[in-house]
Amino acid sequence: MIRTATPADIPVIHALVRDLATYEKAPDEAKATEEQLREALFGERPAAFAHIAQDDASGDVVGFSLWFLNFSTWRGVHGIYLEDLYVRPEARGGGHGKALLTELARICVERGYERLEWSVLDWNEPSINFYQALGARPQDEWTVYRLTDDALTSLGSPPAAS
Template structure:
């Protein structure tokens, strides 16, 4: 079962984000607090949205998707940028990831969005195989750039 996250899901979403960071070998980078997640997902002006996958048998959270709308200047319409998709190891293969992506694709179709996109680590071959089996294709001609921490502060201050 896939459902839209509620404020009561904040602790489990926070735990799932930490689990994802461990899986991606970067636990120190997952610094978001539950309060930050609550504000981002359920504050006065939500910046992101989340769905939770729940195991049909146990009723336990099996994974989540956290996303936000983006905009294509070339197509002139919104799309969805999937920030995180994670399924707990014991729940993998149970259809939760596919159900989460199907739900996001459905939102795109219903709203007239023309893209559903995300990033995946180069070494994550199981995820890459899963995504490609769904019809997703890598954008090989693009390289992701990021500015954070001290470099972001320096750029923002004009240094």
């Protein structure tokens, strides 16, 4: 079962984010707090959205997706950027990941969005195979760049007075 996340889901979303960071071999990089997630998802001006995957039999939360809107200047419409998709290892193979992606594709179709995009680590062969089986294709001609920490601060800070 896939449902829209509620504020009551914040603790489990936070735990799943931490699990995902561990799976991606970067647990120290997951610094978001429950309060930051609450504000991003349910604050006065939500900037992100989330869906929860629950086991049909037990009702246990087994996965989540967290996404936000992007915009294509070439297409002239919004799309969805999937920031995180994670299903607990013991629940993989049960259709939860596909159901989460299907829900996001449904939202795209319903709202007239023309893209559903995400990134995947090069070494994550099981996910790559899964995504390609759904018809997703890598954008090999593009390289993702990112500014964080000191580099972001340096670029975004006012020049030093002389």
